[in-house]
Amino acid sequence: MAKAVKKQALGRGLSALLKDPDNDIQSATDKNADKVVGNIIELDLEHIEVNPFQPRSNFNDETLQELATSIRELGVIQPITVRKLGFNKYQLVSGERRFRASKLVGLETIPAYIRIANDQESLEMALVENIQRQDLDPIEIALSYQRLIDEINLTQEKLSDRVGKKRSTIANYLRLLKLDPIIQTGMRDGFLSMGHGRALVNIDNRQDQISLYEKIVGQNLSVRDTENAVKTYHQKDTSKPPSKTSSKNEAPVYIKSGVKEIAEHLSVGVNVKTSGKSKGSISIPFNSKEEFERIKKLITGA
CATH class of the missing domain: 3.90.1530.30 (Conserved hypothetical protein from pyrococcus furiosus pfu- 392566-001, ParB domain)
Structure with a gap:
């Protein structure tokens, strides 16, 4: 007392x-x-x-x-x-x-x-203190690493020293940001693990990523099953002739870079759908009232 x-x-x-x-x-x-x-x-x-x-x-x-x-x-x-x-x-x-x-x-x-x-x-x-916490999801950690690199101007090597993690570990987290925003949101919601994400990131085509993601969730595939599915995907892909229409469905560079900036600013996965070179829509997912209010404040400044 x-x-x-x-x-x-x-x-x-x-x-x-x-x-x-x-x-x-x-x-x-x-x-x-x-x-x-x-x-x-x-x-x-x-x-x-x-x-x-x-x-x-x-x-x-x-x-x-x-x-x-x-x-x-x-x-x-x-x-x-x-x-x-x-x-x-x-x-x-x-x-x-x-x-x-x-x-x-x-x-x-x-x-x-x-x-x-x-x-x-x-x-x-x-960022450094929160990265040490055990309950951050892999995408939150990856975004924190990316912000330290971009905004504090740290190299991966210096970042490794600062947070006490191996450089390879940091690189693995950063690669997750190459996943489609829909998949990033799925990781944040706990539908798949970092192991699933590390396998999926080896597929460059976003639509094919999403297709396999839906299969993982729908069939409850293990990480090993996912790795095998990615391996099979690449074996089939090498036997196909190059697609002549794939470039038409791909978002322009300015949209890709812009969406990345928006996602980093809001610290959430952002999904974009395009129809033509200068038309499309952006969707921003949220999981609670508090997260919605945080996103609104970042967008409106109020």
Whole structure:
């Protein structure tokens, strides 16, 4: 009991320090910064905003409710991490599930570690920390790797050192982004494993990828069965003459690159259907109200 009181007193005392506008801490060199940065502080939930760099886009409602029940009974055991944006304003770096679950049970404050970081540092911290989690799906991990390469300008070799993974492992994840967006969504929804995806990515034609994907799901094919199906596909493909109409059905380069940018920006698989060189439609899947709201915010900026 005494231990809980001590922790609360520490958090509350530092919270009061942060609410003093005359001594607002904006950098690690400011007065009292050493008392705040790296310490556990009780922060008001209403003063924390979600992180737009969060690589996770799927939040399972059932597991979120389970976490909320645990928090209601035991409290928040592991503090979240935030970065300071301004006076009494913070942004999540990691711990969005704990943040969401705490709001579900009606908590007003949450224990948090405070960091002072710019956007690039915040992005890197969020991506690297989340990659280490065990419950990210393969596509979320692949997108996180790709963002670290594109936005932090890391090579695969440097990325390997940063996240503690073999370069070959990173390359295998990145190859999954070559799968059709429909298949990527299927992986995120748990209809097939990374092993299935690694086999499917060896088929270049998107429509043929989807056909085999539907067969995997419909017939509950194992990874080994899928690998054999891909091998059979290539054996048949080499015996066929080149298709004269395949190029007509293929999306123009500007659409392919554009869809990739949209998918990376929204962190979801995006499906495009074309009819002619400059006509078509785009569909964006979502799996929960929260994911829909996140996508809407990214699109509208509101």
